[in-house]
Amino acid sequence: MDQRLNAKDFEDALPCDAPDSGPLRWAPPEAPLAMQKQVLETRTSWADLALVGRLFLSRRKA
Amino acid sequence: MHSHLSPDRPTRLCRLLALSFSLIAAITASLLMAEAAARDGFGALDGARAALIFLTTAWLAWGASLALIGAPGLQRRRAQPDLRMPQPRTVILIPICNEDPLTTFARIAAIDASVAEAGVTADIAVLSDTRDEAAARRERFAFARLLRETGGEGRIFYRRRTQNVGRKAGNIEDFFRRSGSAYDLAVILDADSLMSGEAIRTMIARMQEDPKLGLLQTLPRIIGARSLFGRALQFAAGFHGPVFSRGLARMQGATGPFWGHNAIVRVRAFAGSCGLPELSGKPPFGGHILSHDYVEAALLARGGWKVEVDPSIAGSYEEGPDNVLSFARRDRRWCQGNLQHSRLLLAPGLASWSRFVFLQNIAAYVVSTLWAAFLVASFVATVTAPPPNYFPEAHQLYPVFPNTSTREITMLVFGVVGLLIIPKLTILTGAIASNRVQGFGGVIRATSSVLAEIVLTTLLAPLMLLYHSRAVLQVLSGQDGGWPANQRGEGLLGLADGWRSGRWIVLVGATALTTVYWIAPDLLIWLLPVGLPMLAAPFLIAWTSRPLTHALFRVPEEIASPPVVATYHEVCARWEMTWKNSPAEPSAGMAVEHHVPA
Structure with missing residues (x-):
């Protein structure tokens, strides 16, 4: 851990005392945008495969 | 698929060419392999070898086809548009x-x-x-x-x-x-x-x-x-x-x-x-x-x-x-x-x-494991082959000497090496013809650099084969490697570092060479190009981390530093001086001391 850089050093380093600088802005503008979660995994299960198998067999019998 | 994403005719042609080239190369390699293996009867192991050489050669040929398709003469130049106002946010x-x-x-x-x-x-x-x-x-x-x-x-x-x-x-x-x-x-x-x-x-x-x-x-x-x-x-x-x-x-x-x-x-x-x-x-x-x-x-x-x-x-x-x-x-x-x-x-x-790209991404690492499997299968197939029968028929007066498979194997080796080297030599030829070599120090320096890079990658290939194979096996056995932090500027490694991280490679190489020497000494010469770099792994790891002058491997950015790179170096040098004099000098644990502007 770097003990030499404490909070005071950091505050001293900020350009808050510059004329007309105002409060320092850290974060980008708040402008929310929805990120749509994507579906990547197929939900095929053994039960689905068994169902397909049964359908196939029943059609062949018919 | 959306119509504007459908491949146009040149794209379809490129894909067809690359796929055809890869398939032809892979089929040729596996036929040569099968022919060589069939001298003493074609067994299941020979089938596996032919399949492995098919997959590995297809991958090499696929890489080579990228270079051939991207050759400078085929470049389609487009005019870069200019910025329209108002600028997008x-x-x-x-x-x-x-x-x-x-x-x-x-x-x-x-x-x-x-x-x-x-x-x-x-x-x-x-x-x-x-x-x-x-x-x-x-x-x-x-x-x-x-x-x-x-x-x-x-x-x-x-x-x-x-x-x-x-x-x-x-x-x-x-x-x-x-x-x-x-x-x-x-x-x-x-x-x-x-x-x-x-x-x-x-x-x-x-x-x-x-x-x-x-x-x-x-x-x-x-x-x-x-x-x-x-x-x-x-x-x-x-x-x-x-x-x-x-x-x-x-x-x-x-x-x-x-x-x-x-x-x-x-x-x-x-x-x-x-x-x-x-x-x-x-x-x-x-x-x-x-x-x-x-x-x-x-x-x-x-x-x-x-x-x-x-x-x-x-x-x-x-x-x-x-x-x-x-x-x-x-x-x-x-x-x-x-x-x-x-x-x-x-x-x-x-x-x-996109699915094909995923498949390529998987193949990029699995192919090393396939090469390793091919080497092991070839060794096992050779030592378990039946001894030659010089008198296959009863009451035969003169012995029948079996055909050796040296010709097929040599053709195979040259083919594989060719797929690795020819694309690079083609690029060099194109660069000389278009005078692109000037940015890389001229014809002689660029040619030396290309040849040196081929030698270096050949030496390091067995190490990479083992690193990739280990990574694949680790992942398949469920080991999560996480996301280790980047260690930029890690730089110089000593022989001790090389030994610590490369001793397992030495062990694999020594075991392979010793086993082959004892069981099938005739095969040793074929294994040396792979085995010797493994034995030298600690040295190679340390030696290749040593600083190199700009005489070899020169690039255009060293001949004329681009303005943004020059500004970066200037800011870095200035900040480094005042950073060290600052009461809040952040040197502990950081890579600042490793940074040497070019």
């Missing part, structure tokens, strides 16, 4: 995690100056995922200095997440969720990226020109390498990279790649298409998607957006690993991420080319 994103703040923020200062000079209006957002509090304080210190020097208040931002969910992809996603609506376009960089304002201007103009373009990827040139390994990699990326990338661009068409950085995205397209889910199950195959960039490119295509790579955009740079260990560590992460793509091969709605 653009942000430059720099996700960082435990990076050296001095060099990282010095790069941002250089990019900011270059962007302003190019007449581009863009915000810059540094998105920190740094976990260590002391390191985060140093980042804030560097940010304050950056603002003071650039007057970037209200234009350059720094935000740090308290939870680094989803790693880098999650970091970008978090930005879009909070601030995405404020921007139309986002240039995504890495902590070690440098990009000129002109390059960013060109990218924005391209996005303006084509509203269906969701992502435009540039080809970053590697800069700042100092070691033999790093400089060889830098040279290969600069000399061969553009040709291979041009081949890739021609083959992938509108369903191109995303390499995670040095690219521009349309924010609306990215937000609508690239929200990555966590995969079911535990890592390495479940959990967060590691190689997220390729998945994001596939998802953009699924959403109907074009993804293109343009290697002709100049002014895009990154740094590369400076030694074998850094390279292998990065490869371990990429290997896990790429093998995870096997979970996504059947993802609904993807373009078939």
Whole structure:
């Protein structure tokens, strides 16, 4: 851990005392945008495969 | 598939050529192998060998076809459009995690100056995922200095997440969720990226020109390498990279790649298409998607957006690993991420080319394991072969000497070596013809560099084969490699470091050579090109990390430093001086002392 850089050093380093600088802005503008979660995994299960198998067999019998 | 993403005729032709070339080469290799193996009867092991050589040769030929398709004479030149007014709202994103703040923020200062000079209006957002509090304080210190020097208040931002969910992809996603609506376009960089304002201007103009373009990827040139390994990699990326990338661009068409950085995205397209889910199950195959960039490119295509790579955009740079260990560590992460793509091969709605790209990503690492399996199978097949029968028929007066398979095996070896070397020699020939070699120190220096790079990669190939094979086996056995922090500027390694990290390779090489020597000494000569570099692994690891002068592997950026790179070095040198004199000098644990501007 770097003990030499404490909070005071950091505050001293900020350009808050510059004329007309105002409060320092850290974060980008708040402008929310929805990120749509994507579906990547197929939900095929053994039960689905068994169902397909049964359908196939029943059609062949018919 | 969306009609504007359908491959055009030249793209279809390129794909057909590459596939045909790969198949012909693979079939020829496996027929030669089968013919050689059939001398003493064709068994199951011989079938396996023929299958293995088919797959490995197909992969080599596929790589070679990229170079042949991207050959300079085939380049399709396009005029770069100019920026239209009003400029789209653009942000430059720099996700960082435990990076050296001095060099990282010095790069941002250089990019900011270059962007302003190019007449581009863009915000810059540094998105920190740094976990260590002391390191985060140093980042804030560097940010304050950056603002003071650039007057970037209200234009350059720094935000740090308290939870680094989803790693880098999650970091970008978090930005879009909070601030995405404020921007139309986002240039995504890495902590070690440098990009000129002109390059960013060109990218924005391209996005303006084509509203269906969701992502435009540039080809970053590697800069700042100092070691033999790093400089060889830098040279290969600069000399061969553009040709291979041009081949890739021609083959992938509108369903191109995303390499995670040095690219521009349309924010609306990215937000609508690239929200990555966590995969079911535990890592390495479940959990967060590691190689997220390729998945994001596939998802953009699924959403109907074009993804293109343009290697002709100049002014895009990154740094590369400076030694074998850094390279292998990065490869371990990429290997896990790429093998995870096997979970996504059947993802609904993807373009078939995107699925094929996933398959290629998996093959890139699995192929080393296949080569290793081929060597083992060949050894076992030879020692278990029945002894020759000189008198196959009863009452035979003269012996019948069996045909040797030396001719087929030699042809096979020459074929495989040819697939590795011919593309590089073709690129060299093209570079001499077009005078591109001038940027690489002229004909003699560029030719020497190409030959030296071939020798070096040949020496290191057995090491890489073992690193890749180990990574594949680790992932398949369920070991999660996580996402280790980048160790940029790690640099010089001693013999002790080489021994510590390479002794297992020595053990594998020594075991293989000793076994072959005792059981089948005739085979030893075939194994030496692979076995000897393994025995020398500690030396090779240490030796290739040593600094190298600029005499060999010279690249254009060393002959004439691009303005953005020169500005970066100037800022770095200035900051380093005052940084050390500052009461808040952030030297502890950081790589500042390793940084030597070129």
